[in-house]
């Protein structure tokens with residue numbers, strides 16, 4: 001029953017994450033929304049709980065995750081969506097831009113999952129959904145950074161599915 005679920009949606013203030021959040025809220029689920037700027041989407045719904053965080057900053061991200069796990073023992077779903085695109089030929093990017101891009105668009109998803117997965121295993125239920133891209137299937141011109149992150153995310157999600165799907169955890173992954 002969707003009404004009994006509590007879903008953590010990252011990047012809930014805009015775009016795809018915002019649409020997912022709105023749809024879940026209308027279905028009666030409780031949603032914990034994460035973003036830097038909630039003023040862009042601020043529905044007055046009692047089943048919506050917002051946390052301000054920054055997926056480009058490891059310390060802020062870790063503090064937010066620890067707070068959420070402590071305050072929401074009934075959290076049972078993660079929609080790992082926050083991210084952005086950056087396109088251009090590889091040599092136009094500095095090493096800092098490459099590192100920052102991969103941190104927000106791949107590493108932060110891995111860190112978040114690393115902290116949430118033990119909680120889901122403990123409560124013996126849950127779903128994790130990653131928002132991928134066609135760029136995870138084939139690289140293309142100007143897409144080196146974006147494809148690297150999305151290929152990585154796809155490999156990561158396949159691996160944790162293999163690690164987590166067992167009778168012990170009675171997982172059902174699609």
Ligand SMILES: NC(=O)c1ccc[n+]([C@@H]2O[C@H](COP(=O)([O-])OP(=O)(O)OC[C@H]3O[C@@H](n4cnc5c(N)ncnc54)[C@H](OP(=O)(O)O)[C@@H]3O)[C@@H](O)[C@H]2O)c1
Nearest residue numbers: 011012013014015016035036037054055056081082083133
């Ligand atoms: N749009 C597409 O055509 C498309 C296609 C395939 C996949 N995707 C993927 O779908 C996901 C969402 O994309 P979108 O098009 O919906 O983007 P969007 O409209 O720009 O929304 C991005 C969301 O992520 C949040 N976000 C971005 N950087 C953040 C950060 N450093 N810390 C915290 N939150 C951050 C934004 O919130 P704040 O700005 O408030 O922080 C916003 O809520 C991404 O992973 C993207 O790669 C998009």
